[in-house]
Amino acid sequence: METIRLASLIVAIVTMGMVSGLFYSFAVAVMPGLKSTDDRTVIEVMQRINVAILNGWFVLGYLGAFLFTTLALALHITPGSRDVLPPLIAALVCYVVSMGVTNKVNIPLNNALEKAGPVARISDPAAVRRAFEGPWVRANIWRTLLCTASVGFLAWALCLHGQTR
Template sequence: METARLVSLIAATITTGLVGGLFYGFSVAVMPGLRASSDRTAVETMQRVNVAILNGWFLLGYVGSLLFTGLALGLHLPGDGRRALLPLAGAFVAYVLAMAVTARVNIPLNNALEQAGPVDRITDPAAVRRAFEERWVRANVWRTVLCTVAFALLTWALALHGGHA
């Protein structure tokens, strides 16, 4: 039981850190870099990123974080694992909120961007960009903050686990 607790907690921490780092990278580099690009370039780049990101490695981190955190939380419920429950529960809630932001804001905006069609056929790329960029960036900042909170809480849970084992 102790090994399963530790392994699930480590896996949750790693996957959450990877996803939070991805969102952070978009916040501090990708989107600021695209801000200086032409409308067509920005739209085309985000359309391509939205296709490229749908792969097994991304899904392992994105879904894995939720599953591993939930598993770690469940495994820490009985007996002597309760010390880490508060940070684990907080990490789980923070990550679920990040997923909710993604589902309610980022994914619908990504879908609308895709529905705009090939960039060379878009008659008003500035309008497409305006409908997408500001809301997407703001939501991504929230996802970044929530994943960072989840990561910090998982790190705290690891410290409690290490002090307990």
């Protein structure tokens, strides 16, 4: 059982790190890189990214972070592991809030961008970009911070886990 508890923590950290890194990459590279491009380029690139990202590797990280953090928490609800619970709970709460931001802000904005249609047929690409870019970037910064905090809490839990053995 001890090996399973430890493994769940490690896999939770890895998958959470994958998601945190993905959001961080958008915050520090992708969106700043697109900022200086024209409206149609931003729309086309983000439409393509929104299609490409829906793959098994993304699902592994995105859902895996939730599932393995939840599993680690459930496996540590034992008398000898209670010190690990506060950072595990904090990690899970941060990630659930991040998922909420994604579901309430980023996904609807992605869907609206897709509904705008092929970029060549958009009559006012500046308006489409304005409606998308600012809110999406702000929400992405929040989910980046939340996921990064979650990684930190999971690392803290791993340290505490090692101390209780």
